[in-house]
Amino acid sequence: MGDVLFLAHRVPFPPDRGDKIRSFHLLRHLAGHRRVHLAAFADDSRDIDRPELATVTASRAIVRRGKSRAVAAVQSLVSGRPVSLTAFDDAAMRRAVCEVLAREDIETILVFSSQMAQYLPADTRARVVMDFVDMDSAKFAAYAEAAKGPMRWMLAREARLLARFEAEVAARVDASLFVSAAEAGLFRRTTGAERVQAIENGIDTAHFDPAAGFAPVAADGAxxxxxxxxxxxxxxxxxxxxxxxxxxxxxxxxxxxxxxxxxxxxxxxxxxxxxxxxxxxxxxxxxxxxxxxxxxxxxxxxxxxxxxxxxxxxxxxxxxxxxxxxxxxxxxxxxxxxxxxxxxxxxxxxxxxxxxxxxxxxxxxxxxxxxxxxYGWDARLAPLDDLMGLLAQLGEAA
The missing domain is CATH 3.40.50.2000 (Glycogen Phosphorylase B;)
Structure with missing residues (x-):
């Protein structure tokens, strides 16, 4: 069976913020079944070399992201693309993805976050699963409603362009994932996309356990x-x-x-x-x-x-x-x-x-x-096995 290419807009370690928690557990789950090659951005210098990822990945291509918001905004206005995409548009990442695809037998690509969908090859034969997590265009539309003046225009533009991009991506991929049924339903109604599924977040209840070993914090009062x-x-x-x-x-x-x-x-x-x-x-x-x-x-x-x-x-x-x-x-x-x-x-x-x-x-x-x-992670991620072709692999191994 072929390998998995995992594209992420942030290095999925340490799992200490919402997006990195989800991406880390997705990565670890996939690594239990396939060789996984990671291509991700690092916006923290500490994430350039995370040795912990060596246990769950066959190879890693980490690109430092340092583009400012101002530069991304100018590029967006010039190109007519969403700022969310120009902020993550990087030649080094394009080269890294091309090199992995040329070097490895990639059967499945998992794209984590809409910003990384711009790195999907136009002619890939690989199965592609797109984890949007949330519907970002709806988030920017909500921001626009609360904003005023030029910022309202900019946010409304972002919502409109990103919604168009999200619909185009959904039409190309084999499955589009969202973190909740409500978010998946909103995306279906808005885009008309059909291959849409909710895979909810889980929680590591052994780590987040009041009886686990961690340093206490002294609290005065309530x-x-x-x-x-x-x-x-x-x-x-x-x-x-x-x-x-x-x-x-x-x-x-x-x-x-x-x-x-x-x-x-x-x-x-x-x-x-x-x-x-x-x-x-x-x-x-x-x-x-x-x-x-x-x-x-x-x-x-x-x-x-x-x-x-x-x-x-x-x-x-x-x-x-x-x-x-x-x-x-x-x-x-x-x-x-x-x-x-x-x-x-x-x-x-x-x-x-x-x-x-x-x-x-x-x-x-x-x-x-x-x-x-x-909300155990194993239960939450079980539907991913079929989407990624992991069940077929297990059946052949048996």
């Missing part, structure tokens, strides 16, 4: 925790909303409560939120200590697509979670987390969880049980 990549716009908007509109009302009932924003690369807008009752940690070695210390974990995202890893991680750690309706969508959460559509709803949910610790603990226990039963 700690409310948010985790995420803090240069990601929806996360910035979420913590800003919580710190300004929700936390003061929670502290009216619980003046000891503090809010911890835990995640790498906080920009000036996030750092400006820091105060005696708002902690901005920056990058931490292990998020589990902060989750374990949380009286409540919050996910107040106004814009969220698919399954939120931050919510699954908190659930797996048996923490009580208060999430926005957007953050909870796509997760089988009934009876396991508190959900609110408005600031008032989230104030009520967080206040209740801080006031009734027994109920909060019970909710956390139910959440962990749900994650164990529903």
């Amino acid at each position: 700690l409310i925790v948010f985790t995420g990549q803090m240069d990601y716009r929806p996360n910035i908007e979420a913590v800003t909303w919580f710190a300004r509109d929700i936390l003061p009302r929670v502290r009216a009932a619980h003046p000891e409560a503090r809010f911890a924003i835990v995640g790498r690369n906080p920009g000036e807008a996030v750092k400006a939120l820091a105060s005696p009752h708002v902690i901005v940690t920056g990058e931490v070695a292990d998020v589990r200590g902060w989750l374990a210390a949380a009286a409540v974990v919050v996910a107040p995202l106004k814009l969220a697509r698919g399954v939120q890893n931050k919510v699954l991680e908190a659930m797996a750690m048996a923490r009580p979670v208060a999430a926005s309706s957007a953050a909870a969508e796509g997760i089988d959460h009934a009876g396991t987390i508190a959900v609110g559509a408005t600031a008032a709803d989230l104030v009520e949910a967080v206040t209740m969880l801080l006031s009734d610790r027994a109920a909060a603990a019970a909710l956390g226990c139910n959440a962990r049980a749900r994650v164990i039963a529903r």
Whole structure:
């Protein structure tokens, strides 16, 4: 049987942010059946050489990505292409992909994220599975609705061009994957694509386990925790909303409560939120200590697509979670987390969880049980075997 070429817009290790968590587990799953060749971008110098990937890949072509947003925007306007594509358009990556295809017996190509679909060869005979994860064009359309002036025009343009590209890619590939049934359904309705399937995110419940070995974090008072990549716009908007509109009302009932924003690369807008009752940690070695210390974990995202890893991680750690309706969508959460559509709803949910610790603990226990039963990675990725031709290989081996 032939090999797999795995194209990723970020090196899928370490699995410490949403996209890298999903791509790493996809990669590891495939490596259990086939030789896998990885071609990926590194936007962190530490990702240029990750020796851990040698155990799950037959070869690796890692290209450093340093193109600025301004350059990508200019190239987009000149070429008429989405910024999302010009930002990842790189001659070195094109050469790397061509070399792998010429050198190896590639039977299947898995493309992770729409940015990498531009590297698909026009005449390939390989089976192609496209993991869009989320419908990025819909995300930019939502951004455009909330923007004003030139930025509104730019975001609307991005949504329009990216939607056209997504539909063209879906028409070429053998299967298009999304992280939730809702996202897959939206894509079908919008594009008319037929070979569309949901493969949900999972969670490593042995790693995210309150009984696992990790360094504890000391917490004074009631700690409310948010985790995420803090240069990601929806996360910035979420913590800003919580710190300004929700936390003061929670502290009216619980003046000891503090809010911890835990995640790498906080920009000036996030750092400006820091105060005696708002902690901005920056990058931490292990998020589990902060989750374990949380009286409540919050996910107040106004814009969220698919399954939120931050919510699954908190659930797996048996923490009580208060999430926005957007953050909870796509997760089988009934009876396991508190959900609110408005600031008032989230104030009520967080206040209740801080006031009734027994109920909060019970909710956390139910959440962990749900994650164990529903979101193990092996179960979530099982449908991938048929799509990638892995079941045929297993049958021949038998």
